[in-house]
Amino acid sequence: MDTIQLRTFLEVVESNSFSAAAKKLFISQSAVSLRIKSLEEQLGKTVFLRSKSGVNLTVAGRRLQRYAQSMVHTWEDAKLQIGVPERYEDIVVVCAERGLWERLLIRWLPELGNLMPSMAFRAEEDLSANIMRQMVEGIADIAVLYNPQIRPGIEVMHLFDESIVMVTTDPAMELLDDNYFFIDWGAEFSAFHSSLFPNYEHARYTFRLGHVMLNYLLNNGGSAFLPRRLVQSFIDFGKLHIVPDVPDMTLPVHVAWRVQAEGWWMPELLDSLKDIAERSLQNELPQPFWAENS
Structure with a gap:
């Protein structure tokens, strides 16, 4: 599957500019324009309206955005799953909002490895809405975030304030x-x-x-x-x-997980996360290496 055009489309949406998207993608602005034009030709619809202030999504563009994000994430997840070494049964995707990896989840990953020795792991940081969408789509398995949305098939538990x-x-x-x-x-x-x-x-x-x-x-x-x-x-x-x-x-911090991802290890996993959170709040976890001489 070629997701280059969809990625370019999403980058233009994020940047609100063809030129800014080109810089982030390390390609020329004309290359961005060609990719978007090709995408529009395949869809038979215009997805952007350009103006002096930037670009705006058309109705078709807004409809495409949700599917484009889902398709790109699904393809990345498929490549990741297929690429997992055979010595591991599966891969667990752990997501968190900004600020929640430092002195918290980064210390939890080794615990996950001990609790689930047959699993591989991927750690990601994103916005709450994006994380919840990935969980609903079955791409992310467990997440720590400030503002989880209540969604079918997703369990949510308060972790700390x-x-x-x-x-x-x-x-x-x-x-x-x-x-x-x-x-x-x-x-x-x-x-x-x-x-x-x-x-x-x-x-x-x-x-x-x-x-x-x-x-x-x-x-x-x-x-x-x-x-x-x-x-x-x-x-x-x-x-x-x-x-x-x-x-x-x-800001209340919650842990969310997919019900379908639950296993025998989930209670121990949540207990270990609560323990790490308590130690973080009590200032008992080591500082990051860059802070030692600050």
Whole structure:
């Protein structure tokens, strides 16, 4: 199956620009245009309308988007399943939202390996909606995320409450200056942020990489909202400081899994995840290697 045209289509949707998509795909803009034109000819429909502000999906384009995502994921999953070495029975796909791998799931993977020695594993990071779609489609098996959607065939269990706090490297720094970095922790956080700072327009820097943001903050200075479990040790050593008079936000963290993926190992798997989560909240897990000399 050739998914190149579908991948190009999805990249244009994500980038809202033919030129930006070309840069991400490392091809020329004309090559992007040719792929989209070929796709439209096969469908007999126009999928994009171009304007000075970017590109907009047509009705046909919006309908195609859902199927394109599903087809690309399914093909990738098929290649992965077929490529699993014969010494393993199957592959387990573990997904999480940004910020939940660092000092949490990255420490859980070895436990999974011990509990399921006959399995291979794939770890992924994505947005909550994309993760849930992959679970419904049978591509992802288990996920840890902030805002799971209730879907048939998917079990969801509350894992812990994440405390998001505003920290800074310099207590004298102005609250929302150019060194404030906005991290997109999802729709609930955006609403919380707007209620705190109703007149705030837009941060100079916006990140969708929460775990990378901590490294960036420690090395370059500034302020941002980050999970307390990631920053508490740096607060204890005086490398980061809680910004006073700014309330914390609580984001519930859940674990979700496909009912069809359940096996004898599921209770032990969930128990081990809860144990890792508790140790993470108690600041008992080792810091990532890059943080040791920060």
